[in-house]
Amino acid sequence: MKGLFVSFEGIDGAGKSTHIDALAAALRAQGRTVVLTREPGGTPLAEKLRALALNDAMDPLTEALLMFAARRDHLLQVIEPALARGDAVLCDRFTDATFAYQGAGRGFDLEVLATLERWVQSVDAIGKDGIRQPDVTVWFDLDPAVAAQRLAGARVPDKFESQPQAFFARVAAGYAARAAADPRRFLRVRADQAREAVWREVEAGLRAKGVLA
Numbered sequence: 001m002k003g004l005f006v007s008f009e010g011i012d013g014a015g016k017s018t019h020i021d022a023l024a025a026a027l028r029a030q031g032r033t034v035v036l037t038r039e040p041g042g043t044p045l046a047e048k049l050r051a052l053a054l055n056d057a058m059d060p061l062t063e064a065l066l067m068f069a070a071r072r073d074h075l076l077q078v079i080e081p082a083l084a085r086g087d088a089v090l091c092d093r094f095t096d097a098t099f100a101y102q103g104a105g106r107g108f109d110l111e112v113l114a115t116l117e118r119w120v121q122s123v124d125a126i127g128k129d130g131i132r133q134p135d136v137t138v139w140f141d142l143d144p145a146v147a148a149q150r151l152a153g154a155r156v157p158d159k160f161e162s163q164p165q166a167f168f169a170r171v172a173a174g175y176a177a178r179a180a181a182d183p184r185r186f187l188r189v190r191a192d193q194a195r196e197a198v199w200r201e202v203e204a205g206l207r208a209k210g211v212l213a
C-alpha cells in the first residue's frame with residue numbers, strides 16, 4: 001500500500017479530535033496501518049518544544065522557529081518512515097497551522113514562513129523539485145464566536161486558547177487563505193453542525209478524494 005498523509009486543521013474549539021479517531025478506525029477497518037500523531041509534537045524532542053511553544057511567552061519569530069524545529073524532527077523521525085512503510089499518517093495539525101496561527105494570527109511574515117516551509121519539508125523521498133505536504137487536509141471551519149462558546153470553561157486554556165476572539169478571526173482567515181491557495185488538498189468541513197453530521201461530511205469528502213473506499 002502507498003503511504004497516506006492526512007492533516008487536520010481548524011481554530012481551537014473546532015472539534016477535530018473525535019473525527020481523527022473515527023477516521024483512524026475507518027482506515028484500520030479497511031486494512032491500513034494507522035499512525036496517529038500531532039503537531040507541535042510527535043517525538044520526544046518535538047513534545048519538549050511543544051511544551052515551550054504552548055506555554056512560554058516569546059516573540060513570533062521564536063515561536064515560528066520552534067514550530068518548524070518540532071516539525072523537522074517529527075517529519076524525519078516519524079512521518080517519513082511511516083509513509084515509506086506504506087502506513088496512513090493522521091496528523092493533528094501541520095504547517096497550515098503555522099501559517100494560520102503565527103502568520104495570520106500573530107501577523108508574522110508569510111514569506112519567511114514559506115521559506116522555512118521549503119527548508120523543513122524538503123525530504124529525500126520527494127527530491128529537490130517539491131516538498132512534503134499532506135495528501136489531504138481536513139479543515140474544520142468554524143465561526144470564532146461559536147468556537148469561543150465551546151471553549152468557555154472547558155478546561156484551563158493554554159497560551160493560544162486564551163487569545164481573544166479577534167485573534168481566532170485572523171487565524172480562521174489564515175486557514176481560508178491557505179485553502180484557497182491549494183483547493184485540491186483541502187477538504188472543508190462545516191464544523192458548526194452536530195458531531196454526526198460533521199462526521200458524515202468528513203466521510204463523504206474523503207470518499208470523494210479516494211482516501212476512504
Ligand code: TYD
Pocket residue numbers: 012039040054067092093094095097098099101102160161
Ligand atoms: P491543539 O492542536 O488544539 O491541541 P489540544 O487539543 O491538545 O489543545 O493545540 C495546539 C496549539 O498549538 C493550537 O492552539 C494551535 C497551536 N499551533 C500553532 O500556533 N502553530 C503551529 O504550527 C501548530 C502546529 C500549532
